[in-house]
Amino acid sequence: MSVPPEAALKRAEVMSAVLRRSGLRLTHQRLEILKELAAADVHPDVEAIYHAVRERVPTISIDTVYRTTAALVHLGCVRRVSATVGPARYDPNVGPHHHFVCQSCGLIADIEDADLDVLSPPSAVGELGEVSRAEVYFKGVCRSCAARSG
Ligand SMILES: [Zn+2]
Ligand SMILES: [Zn+2]
Numbered sequence: 001m002s003v004p005p006e007a008a009l010k011r012a013e014v015m016s017a018v019l020r021r022s023g024l025r026l027t028h029q030r031l032e033i034l035k036e037l038a039a040a041d042v043h044p045d046v047e048a049i050y051h052a053v054r055e056r057v058p059t060i061s062i063d064t065v066y067r068t069t070a071a072l073v074h075l076g077c078v079r080r081v082s083a084t085v086g087p088a089r090y091d092p093n094v095g096p097h098h099h100f101v102c103q104s105c106g107l108i109a110d111i112e113d114a115d116l117d118v119l120s121p122p123s124a125v126g127e128l129g130e131v132s133r134a135e136v137y138f139k140g141v142c143r144s145c146a147a148r149s150g
Pocket of ligand 1: 102105
């Protein structure tokens with residue numbers, strides 16, 4: 001499973017436009033970082049983005065990856081996913097969707113389900129505030145981890 005090239009390109013275009021509009025210069029390094037993020041479907045952490053971009057841009061620093069990713073999150077182009085105990089993971093899919101999380105290897109996979117998108121919150125939630133969207137995490141052990149532990 002991977003992001004279709006057209007979809008990744010479209011996302012990268014949107015990210016570039018938003019980044020430029022925010023006043024940030026679209027440097028070669030920032031462009032490579034956002035292209036990497038736009039094509040990612042594994043919800044990478046900063047370390048993984050850094051290693052992938054470094055293949056093409058050996059001078060990249062992890063600090064630049066941190067700052068660019070944080071800017072994209074701030075601008076709403078990327079979502080921070082914090083469903084695992086490890087470092088924060090990042091998601092370029094900002095449309096409504098949910099996740100399956102393997103608690104053994106940290107796999108995070110997208111789940112699209114229209115019924116979950118409109119999940120009605122319990123009344124206790126309504127007492128706390130207004131809900132803008134529901135995000136469901138299904139946590140467990142993925143098939144390959146289950147096969148490995150046999
Ligand atoms: Zn797993
Ligand atoms: Zn996702």
